[in-house]
Amino acid sequence: MAASLEGATETLARVFGFPGFRGRQAQVVARVLSAQSTLAVMPTGAGKSLTYQLPAVLLPGTCVVVSPLIALMHDQLRSAEANGIRAATLTSADGEDYREAAIDRFRAGELDLLYVAPERASQGHFRQLLASSPVSLFAIDEAHCVSEWGHDFRPDYRLLRQLLDRFPEVPRLALTATADAHTRADILAQLGIPEEGLIVAGFDRPNIRYAITPRDNPGRQLAQLLAEKPGPGIVYAQTRAGVERLAASLGKGGRAVLPYHAGLDPAVRARNQAAFVASEDMVMVATVAFGMGIDKPDVRFVAHAGLPKSIEGYYQETGRAGRDGDPAQALMLWGAEDFARARMRLAEVDDARRAGERTRLAALGALVETGGCRRAVLLRHFGESPPEACGNCDNCLNPPPSVDASVTAQKYLSAVARTGQNFGAGYVESVLTGQSTERSMTNGHEGLSVFGIVDGAEAALLKPVGRALMVRGALLPTEHGGLMLGPAARAILKGEEALALVAPPARERSARGRRREGQAANPVGDPLFDALRALRRDIAQEIGVPPYVIFHDSVLRDIAAERPANRAQMGRITGIGARKLEAYGDRFLQVVRDH
Structure with a gap:
């Protein structure tokens, strides 16, 4: 199991193209490499998947990743394979031939990563399979699902302890972006991780601009957001009917807009999701069922057309914006009737959970009511002590009277x-x-x-x-x-x-003439940047993956700015690992030469 952090840094640069670790990544990876079980609470976009993908490459055996959604597993599979990591999934959506081949690869020791759902991981036959080949690490993604105190409890996660205890020598790495102190303690207990294994990296997402306003005319308010914000976006509605209405309304504005909810035919739902993942400007109107399985880094805005179910849900859903680190917007529209409905739902909650749900609702009330910094309210809820002003929310930018x-x-x-x-x-x-x-x-x-x-x-x-x-x-x-x-x-x-x-704000009549935020982040109009994006789009279509799997926009920006003349210069750009340099480098270099 011995592997050094120094060796990890070299592999980080060679495989992933990153010159160094970010935030608390090094601390988490160091614990994993020394076989210590860990709960890492890291904000969305902080690189949680790297904390198990990197050890999976370094350690002998296979890292078994438990993930709640098939779409999320397949998305992470694509990204891992693009970096040359040997990975496979075992899901109900995989064909029988694929599953048999994945099992054979695992038994032969030919996999670095094996992704499974908690329902499969908790079954006896899966435990028997794992006994047939060395396992290097158990990574439990979206670990808040294991806690009844969490906002997205999944009973099958409670059964994982039986699997983990069957392999006591294998370290456990639990990962989540959304867990308050009570939920964190419950995750540690349920997964058998010692208290000293808790690493909290902080919850702040400084690139997201939070804005919350009373719902007046949601169609008009959201149409204005779409007019101001280029790039992919997600609009969350509270009901299926609301999704359909908003998708039809917003689609009249000229942007590609698609609906997503559980009532759609599965083939239509899958087609809409694939179109969104591959797009560079599409808007998806959806219920909250959409998004947890989407690791799309270039989402430029997330809007809520109504009150989220909890402050944890709000944090997680808004966290789907700006995962690439570029500026992003989170807009919430709310009404008093949202709180009325939420209070009526409290009567249907089990007595044991009612107090916790009432506290969550009060926290949402504090967030929408405050005349102070939104980010400060959000971060204090998760136990942090933030500054009184963040400079990047509606109240900090335009303090309301x-x-x-x-x-x-x-x-x-x-x-x-x-x-x-x-x-x-x-x-x-x-x-x-x-x-x-x-x-x-x-x-x-x-x-x-x-x-x-x-x-x-x-x-x-x-x-x-x-x-x-x-x-x-x-x-x-x-x-x-x-x-x-x-x-x-x-x-x-x-x-x-x-x-x-x-004080009620004066209503804005028009957004004309306002500079579109986000254009500086993605310099559309720069001929070289546009040409690099066009090539990325072509390659993505050729090999059947979303464009961001090839390179993030930030990588294309750096190529356009630095104009590398050869592979050696291109390989020094952050985000370009050896596998991607070999696969795509010459074609992107040719575009640079042409300009």
Whole structure:
């Protein structure tokens, strides 16, 4: 098992084309090479897969990788093979001949990596297979799935301990990007990893710009995002019907837009996913089922058309943007009704998990409500102590004015109470602003003390105040869509708790003339860069892989900037390993010479 970190650095440069380790990669790899079990919590885009792929090349035997999705396994298989790593998958999507060949290669010691799903890994016949050839490492990807406290619990992950304990001499490497302190402790216990094996690399993704705004006209708001942001993007909708509506609407803007959800025919779903993975400008509108299996590095934006299920889910989903390190955007559109639905779902959660889910919902409320740094709220949730301002979120870039809306909140809650806790937000607001209607006259509400007590500038606060009261649980939805007072209402009504509010922003009329962010990162219009991209596209089509498997945009930018004259110069560019230099170097060098 002996392999040095010095030797690992040489292999890192030769196979992967990287001059050195990033972040905590070296610490994780060093533990693996010394046969120490480890839980590595590293942000998406920090190079988690390299921490087991590199040891897999260095150590005798096969690294067995447990991964939750077939699409993710096949994507990582392509990337590994492109670097000359001997790899295979054992999945239900593989043909029988392929599976038999993979098993033969494993038994013959001809595999560095073998990818399997937890459902297969937990079966007795798979344990018997592993006993037939040396195993160098067990890598458990998306390890938060093992914890009932995690946001994406998968019961089959709980069965992995039986497999791991069968091979006590083989080190375990658990990897995740999203685990709070409680979830981390549970992963360590479930997978039998000692506490000293925990490495937390930090959760910050500084290249992602976070923006969160109330949902007004989602079709218009998202169309504006697409107009401003070139490059591939993902838009998450909460329902299948919402996916279809948004895909049809956004597709009218000239960009290629496709839908993805579980209700589509599997062949259509697979075709849409393949088209997105291979694209350089397509937008996928999808439910959250899409994305976990996509290791596409050049996604330039991720948008949520509604509230995510949890702050961990939000972090993971937004983390699918900008994995290549280039600037990316995360936009969330939310409404008070999202929190209302989430609170109703809490009643259906098992008693044991309800408190945790309520805490997650409160964390989302803090994130959308804050007038301070979004990134700071996000990172504090994961136990970090970030600076008060990040300089790359909507609130840091354009600090919103704050207003004390406590009195308006008291008026709003009083109106809900005095009208009988049966009516929706629109009617409550019409009573407060004194709008005489047949309904208000019939109900006798025009004689109430709250009728017409809000006017002028204060009227503009009513909708955000209503949203804020829903977020805090001071207002709750009734069975028939009305509003009633929640447990947090009393303290606000009695003046014991203030309600500070971000002042409603002035609506922007047009985005024309605004410089498109991201164009500096991908210099479209540079003839050499465009020619290199065209060649990459041609090669990708020739061998049937997505363009990013050949080279990332950052590599093409460096080639365009440095204009290497020969293979030796090209091999010094970060991201170009020996296998790729041999396979593609001459063709890219010819493009440079032609320009």
